[in-house]
Amino acid sequence: MSVFLLTACSSNSQPTFANKDNKNSSTQKKAVKASSKKTQHRAASSSSSSSSTKHETTRWNGAKAAALRKFMDQWQQTMDQQYESYTPAKNVNFYGAKYPDELANKTTAVNDQQASVEWSDTGSGNKEYEVVAVYSDAEYVQNMGEHLYIFTLHNGQPEVLITQQNQGMPDHLIHFKQTENKVLSTGFANIIKGQSATAPTSSSQSNSQKTVSIVPAALKRTWYGYDDDGKLNTVTITDDTLTAGGSKIYLHTRDNNIDPSQEPQHDDWGNASMGNIRGIDFLNVRGWNQTAGDGEYYGVKQENVAGQNIDVMVEAGGAGAWCSQTYYASVDLAKKQQGQKYDDITYYDDAD
Incomplete structure (x- = not known):
């Protein structure tokens, strides 16, 4: 942030101690004016710097x-997970990398591009x-499905990044991407703005509205798969939830004759x-209020x-239920x- 230095103009009136009969009075006047300028210059600089610092620190405190x-x-x-907060005074061991200290090692990539963090x-x-x-949640997960979230200001804008990378990559970088969990990203953005942030609980956890599970037993587990870019993805499926890409969907069923647009809005529900x-x-999963598209299979x-x-x-x-990725146990x-x-x-x- 630029610091603007304001230089004040000295008064045209003589200093009270100036003696018009003193042959050095002109020199004294100039010295006093110069001194006045320097003093006011420093005061303005200090005030502007203080104001700038105050503005910057309001981003996070x-x-x-x-x-x-x-x-x-x-x-x-709401995610049925357990997380801890970590700082330079208390690092987490995430598959051998210590965070947040690892950030200083220039090993961070975002969307496959090395980033300065x-x-x-x-x-x-x-x-x-x-x-x-x-x-x-590294301290609480035992099945290689750990999550690491870093909360950032990306060029001044709030952005939550996630990685689940559990082994070294050919480029020796640790790859992050922006979370797909809208509740998490919106909550962080509100906090940055100084607004309140609350995670919904009642609508997603209402047992009275959940249906008897239709999920086949063979699907119920955490699945692991590498995409075309060599990144490890996970999908976790239970009786009534599906978690993928950092987002958790609560599975429900409904009469297909009901217009989804007329249903109460539930961003974290899926029609199974x-x-x-x-x-x-x-198992086909579509958004609870989704009116077009084929969902995911x-x-x-x-x-x-x-x-x-x-x-x-x-x-x-897609319309043909075409395979986009395969996963394993x-x-x-x-x-x-x-x-x-x-x-x-x-x-x-x-596909044709």
Whole structure:
């Protein structure tokens, strides 16, 4: 932020001690004027600098950090997860990388591009991403499905980044992307603005409105899969929830004759149904208020790999339920089968 220095003009009147009969009076006048300018110049500079610092530190402070902690306490309950806050005084061990100290090692990539980042207590600095908070569930997750969130000011704008990367990449970077969880990103943005942030609980956790699960037993677990860019993604499916890309959807069923646009708005509900397509029993999930589109499909198919039958979870979409990615029951298996295509699965590449 630029600091504007204001230089005051000295008065035209003589200083009270000036003696018109003194041959040095002219010199004294000039000295006093110069001194007055310097004094006022320093005062203006100090005032402007103080004002600038005050403005910058309002981006992030202790009160906003406390508001984020309170918000995260609420939000983690809606996700059925447990998170801790981490600072330079208390790092988290995220698959061997210590955060937030790792930020100083220039290993951060955002959307596959190396980014300049740093920890900032005020939210101000000269980096592209100023990190003001770090949250992770690493201490509570045992199945290689850990999440790491960094709360940043990206060129001054609030942005929440997430990674689930659990092993080294060829470029030696740790890859983050912007969270798809709208509740989380909106809550953080409100806190930055000095507004209140509350995570919804009643609508998403109302047992009286949840239906008997239609999810097949074969789908109920955490699945791991590498996408075309080599990034590990996870999908967790339970009786009545589906968590993918950092967002959790609560599964419900309804009469398909009901107009979704007339239903009460529920951003974190999904309309679930089952159907068999090309021999795969697919769970189809659409937004509760979605009026167009085909939603996402999730189904399990057995494939023979090295003489053994393994479960392959097919994630599909589009009008033809075309496969967009395959997932596996373990990270190791997902790594071994990375990029593998199966003859009896119809992929997007096969679509007419």
